Amino acid sequence: xxxxxxxxxxxxxxxxxxxxxxxxxRGQERPAIAExxxxxxxxxxxxxxxxxxxxxxxxxxxxxxxxxxxxxRASSGALRPSGPSPCRPLRPRRVVPCARTIEQPQAxxxxxxxxxxxxTTAVAVTWHADSWHAWNGxxxxxxALTDDRGxxxxxxxxxxxxxxxxxxxxxxxxxxxxxxxxxxxxxxxxELSGTASGFTTTLERLPEEKPAHxxxxxRIAEPDESGIEPxxxxxxxxxxxFADDPVLVDVRAVLAALGQRGPGPALxxxxxxxxxxxxxxxxxxxxxxxxxxxxxxxxxxxTPTFDDFSVAVMDLESSENRFKVDVDVAPxxxxxxxxxxxxxxxxxxxxxxxxxxxxxxGHRGNWSFNQDYGxxxxxxxxxxxxxxxxxxxxxxxxxxxxxxxxxLPWVR
Numbered sequence: 495x496x497x498x499x500x501x502x503x504x505x506x507x508x509x510x511x512x513x514x515x516x517x518x519x520r521g522q523e524r525p526a527i528a529e530x531x532x533x534x535x536x537x538x539x540x541x542x543x544x545x546x547x548x549x550x551x552x553x554x555x556x557x558x559x560x561x562x563x564x565x566x567r568a569s570s571g572a573l574r575p576s577g578p579s580p581c582r583p584l585r586p587r588r589v590v591p592c593a594r595t596i597e598q599p600q601a602x603x604x605x606x607x608x609x610x611x612x613x614t615t616a617v618a619v620t621w622h623a624d625s626w627h628a629w630n631g632x633x634x635x636x637x638a639l640t641d642d643r644g645x646x647x648x649x650x651x652x653x654x655x656x657x658x659x660x661x662x663x664x665x666x667x668x669x670x671x672x673x674x675x676x677x678x679x680x681x682x683x684x685e686l687s688g689t690a691s692g693f694t695t696t697l698e699r700l701p702e703e704k705p706a707h708x709x710x711x712x713r714i715a716e717p718d719e720s721g722i723e724p725x726x727x728x729x730x731x732x733x734x735x736f737a738d739d740p741v742l743v744d745v746r747a748v749l750a751a752l753g754q755r756g757p758g759p760a761l762x763x764x765x766x767x768x769x770x771x772x773x774x775x776x777x778x779x780x781x782x783x784x785x786x787x788x789x790x791x792x793x794x795x796x797t798p799t800f801d802d803f804s805v806a807v808m809d810l811e812s813s814e815n816r817f818k819v820d821v822d823v824a825p826x827x828x829x830x831x832x833x834x835x836x837x838x839x840x841x842x843x844x845x846x847x848x849x850x851x852x853x854x855x856g857h858r859g860n861w862s863f864n865q866d867y868g869x870x871x872x873x874x875x876x877x878x879x880x881x882x883x884x885x886x887x888x889x890x891x892x893x894x895x896x897x898x899x900x901x902l903p904w905v906r
Contacts, residue, residue: 498732500540501548504531507724508552512559527552529721530728536709539732581825582866583804587611588672589794591688596679601659605679606820607792607809608686610672614665615639617649617679618808618820622659639666641674653870654860661860663869690794693900697800700893706735710745712892714752715843715855722749748774751781773845773853777876780852784815786877789904797898801891803842804867807898810885817874818859819844819887824867843890844872848882848902878902 507527531545587609594605606618617639640646647670653662670677677684700708706729713722726742729735735742748770770778792809806822823842844856854874861870878885887898 500534500732501544503728503731504545504548508548511552512556526724529724533709533725533728534732537705537729537732537734539734581799581802581804583799584796584806584822584824584867585611585613586796587794589690589792589808590686591690591792592684592686594684596682605684606790608677608684609794609808610670610674612669612672614667615647615670616663616665617677618663620659620661637664637680639664639670640678641670642676643671643674645670652862661871690792691900693793693795693898695795695797696897697798698895698897700895707741708892710741712843714745714749715845716841744770751778773847776851777853777855780876780879783876785880786814786817787812787880787904788814791900791903793900795898797896800894800896801840803889803891805889805896807887812878815877817878819856819872819874821872822867822869840892844874845888845890846874847886847888848879849884850879850882852879852882
């Protein structure tokens with residue numbers, strides 16, 4: 495609409511925020527002004543810099559009124575947005591399967607793989623405490639890693655977990671020899687004689703789509719706890735989306751189905767969902783299934799750069815109710831920081847599909863980052879179809895997706 499004033503629209507939302515105590519007590523959840531602003535930026539109706547100024551104005555006004563929702567944002571430092579980090583493409587690395595269990599005092603360490611590159615050396619581990627008290631007040635481990643040349647480096651732990659255990663990586667600041675025959679972890683030797691699974695990596699251009707439609711579908715595929723209705727209202731007000739657009743019916747049906755169908759046996763899509771487009775129709779057909787195979791695959795796949803992203807997929811672990819993938823992503827974007835209400839940098843949606851026509855959607859789990867890249871786990875649901883023989887992981891940007899294809903070795 496030619497007479498739509500995007501800045502005025504956002505400022506009116508901001509005024510309502512200052513008056514609406516319900517919206518002010520939402521904790522870290524993104525408020526309506528942030529959802530509306532992100533949608534308008536995505537379709538090119540308003541510039542990101544203008545959005546940041548508007549959000550900062552109302553955050554500052556709320557802080558002066560001592561409203562907790564805004565005071566917490568100011569104290570977190572989110573009033574000073576940082577620019578997007580440049581993408582430094584991830585480099586290929588040697589990744590070796592290393593299924594090993596190491597008994598330590600008060601804990602058991604499960605080693606999954608070792609990654610060796612010209613930049614760093616990492617050992618993927620899961621620590622399980624032998625008792626509830628073992629991790630109470632404990633600091634993350636910092637063991638020493640040694641290669642077959644005698645070079646030793648300290649490897650701080652990065653990951654997440656609880657008092658019962660932690661899941662992540664031990665990563666050195668300086669690399670060990672990439673062709674080493676073994677690694678010692680605090681004196682326990684890990685032979686590096688295994689071979690990662692084969693894979694292929696390609697890029698696919700996404701089908702052409704209206705910008706408003708693309709934003710909404712990408713938005714509900716990305717992990718976030720906020721509602722999408724403020725974004726829909728903003729797109730309708732801007733004239734780039736009609737209130738009776740059939741796509742809105744599908745978007746709301748998908749959100750309702752995802753929110754209502756928890757763990758349990760797979761169910762046929764309820765009435766109205768059978769007409770949804772894929773990938774949503776096949777995703778919901780197995781939503782809540784618990785018949786997945788148990789096993790793991792080490793890959794070490796690195797994608798070409800797409801939509802200014804570079805992705806490395808290290809391994810996949812499958813269980814009855816889900817499967818999870820250990821990844822690196824450059825640049826260092828992951829989950830939003832608390833009270834980060836600006837449009838923010840682009841995000842990836844994490845999709846997968848198998849050779850039986852099923853689709854899977856991933857959300858970020860444990861996550862950490864440095865100045866160059868983020869790394870952590872992507873949790874996929876539903877469980878893998880036990881009869882599938884091949885899987886394609888598809889980190890998806892706004893115009894292009896990478897496709898990492900590999901065989902599933904545990905087919906029964």
